Amino acid sequence: DQQVKQNSPSLSVQEGRISILNCDYTNSMFDYFLWYKKYPAEGPTFLISISSIKDKNEDGRFTVFLNKSAKHLSLHIVPSQPGDSAVYFCAATDSNSGYALNFGKGTSLLVTP
Amino acid sequence: GAGVSQTPSNKVTEKGKYVELRCDPISGHTALYWYRQSLGQGPEFLIYFQGTGAADDSGLPNDRFFAVRPEGSVSTLKIQRTERGDSAVYLCASSHGLAATDTQYFGPGTRLTVL
Incomplete structure (x- = not known):
């Protein structure tokens, strides 16, 4: 079952505006969260992370931003640039297991000029 | 410095054949991971190495899949009797250490197509 969910397959934003990508998780043991960015024909690239001790x-x-009570995190990109157009993956892990990342299905962001 | 490299970049094979996928991690990285990304999905964990030993292979879908890292550097993912459902992008990642906070750096992947 999918423990990390990205419910928006795609998002289109105008250059200069804010992009907000959302992610929900179900496993309460997850305590470290990451966002990866992926361009076509390349591997995912680490973008930013957050520990559960921070919000x-x-x-x-x-x-x-992390909202533990809602099991929800979001990535804000301000201002958005055309070069930000990519697929963004949310990932989570239980630091006691330490290694396997659990990924969402990704959100494809398109930033238009 | 050089990133994670994977060869081949593309592999087309016929159902029932054996394939090997290679991963060269970043020099000095002790941890190495294999993930599989099927169409429309996020990467899915397969196996993790700490040094030469497979620390966790719980993500391998069945016993047709096997991976080795004999000298603690290069790793090979081996798939026997390939099936059409094995078609996916196989991603390798490496990290400096073992903590969750040690960033996993991904290679470009090997796109496997089983006809």
Whole structure:
């Protein structure tokens, strides 16, 4: 069963506006969360992560928010740029197991000029 | 420096054949992972190595799948008696250490097509 869910297969945003990508998880043992970005014919590239002891982590234009009670996280990209167009995967892991990442199905983001 | 490399980039085979997929991790990375990404899905964990030993192979779908890492660096994923359902992109990743916070760096993948 899918423990990490990304319910929006695609999202289109205008350049300069905010992109918000959402992710839900079901396993309460997950305590570390990551976002990966994937361009066609390339492997996923790590973007940003957050530990369950935090509710926000920011890196430049990218911010991840975590709501543990709702088992929900989101990735905000501000401002969005055409080069951000890619598939974004949400992933989660239980740090006690330490290694296997559980991925969502991905959201395809298109940033239009 | 060089990233994770995988060969071949594409592999087409016939049902019932044997295939080997190779992964060269980032130099110095002790942990190596294999994932499989089917069409429309996210990557799915298969197996993880710490050094030469398979620390967790719980994600391997059945006994037709096997992976080795004999010298603690390069790894080979082996699939016997391939089936059409094995068609997917096989991704390899490596990380410096064992913690969840050690970033997993992915290779470009091998696209396997079983006819």
